[in-house]
Amino acid sequence: QVQLVESGGGMVQPGRSLRLSCAASGFTFSSYHMHWVRQAPGKGLEWVAVLWYDGSTKYYADSVKGRFTISRDNSKNTLYLQMNSLRAEDTAVYFCARDGDGYNQFDCWGQGTLVIVSS
Amino acid sequence: DIQMTQSPSSVSASVGDRVTITCRASQGLSTWLAWYQQKPGKAPNLLIYAASTLQSGVPSRFSGSGSGTVFTLTISSLQPEDFATYYCQQANIFPYTFGQGTKLEIK
Numbered sequence: 001q002v003q004l005v006e007s008g009g010g011m012v013q014p015g016r017s018l019r020l021s022c023a024a025s026g027f028t029f030s031s032y033h034m035h036w037v038r039q040a041p042g043k044g045l046e047w048v049a050v051l052w053y054d055g056s057t058k059y060y061a062d063s064v065k066g067r068f069t070i071s072r073d074n075s076k077n078t079l080y081l082q083m084n085s086l087r088a089e090d091t092a093v094y095f096c097a098r099d100g101d102g103y104n105q106f107d108c109w110g111q112g113t114l115v116i117v118s119s
Numbered sequence: 120d121i122q123m124t125q126s127p128s129s130v131s132a133s134v135g136d137r138v139t140i141t142c143r144a145s146q147g148l149s150t151w152l153a154w155y156q157q158k159p160g161k162a163p164n165l166l167i168y169a170a171s172t173l174q175s176g177v178p179s180r181f182s183g184s185g186s187g188t189v190f191t192l193t194i195s196s197l198q199p200e201d202f203a204t205y206y207c208q209q210a211n212i213f214p215y216t217f218g219q220g221t222k223l224e225i226k
Contacts, residue, residue, distance in 0.1 A: 035215075044206065044217055044218075044219050044220045045155075045157075045206055045208075045217040045220075046217070047208075047214055047215040047216065047217065050213070050215075059213040059214065060214075061214045062120075062214070095162055095163075100165070100168060103151070103153070103168045103169045103172070103210065104151060104153075104210030104211075104215070105153040105165055105168035105169075105174075105208075105210060106153070106155070106163070106165060106208070107165050107168070107174065108165075109162035109163055109164070110162065111161075111162055112162055
């Protein structure tokens, strides 16, 4: 079945870096755009970034632009999020999500990985 | 950025009730809108996309309507498993944005 599994979360000090991974299985990963979405504790959902199926195009939320980089390795069926210059306000559960066929909806989500930025 | 505003922010209802949640966009979306359900500690789950298309496997008591700037999610007869938080999401222009959420609680 379609599955997304995030990893790489943890506690990190402000200003440091962290890389999240999202391992995909059960579908042709290289055919789908992929997203990162985050949710701060007790808050709503915030879209973070998207990467086209072939790696050609990416967009970011203003809140992470210049600090976060989305990438993928289609040979490993894995999506990444490199997070640099982390801030306290980046504390959240980070979900990867698949872009559904044709209507830009998030039709499959991982279970999420928690990132805590604190000194 | 497109602002998405949901109403109400919370609602109390009973099993069997009909509930409607409204989502308003700050600019026209055509039908580029999706609805998600999220339960505590879990990832969101897609219910509706393209404003009114039911995602495979989602019960038919869920329905969506609207276009442009006003959209609704209706649950025709609440079941115990429907008590959760619901989010709308615009999928028209980057950055994609979500509504603030509507928490559906048991009366």
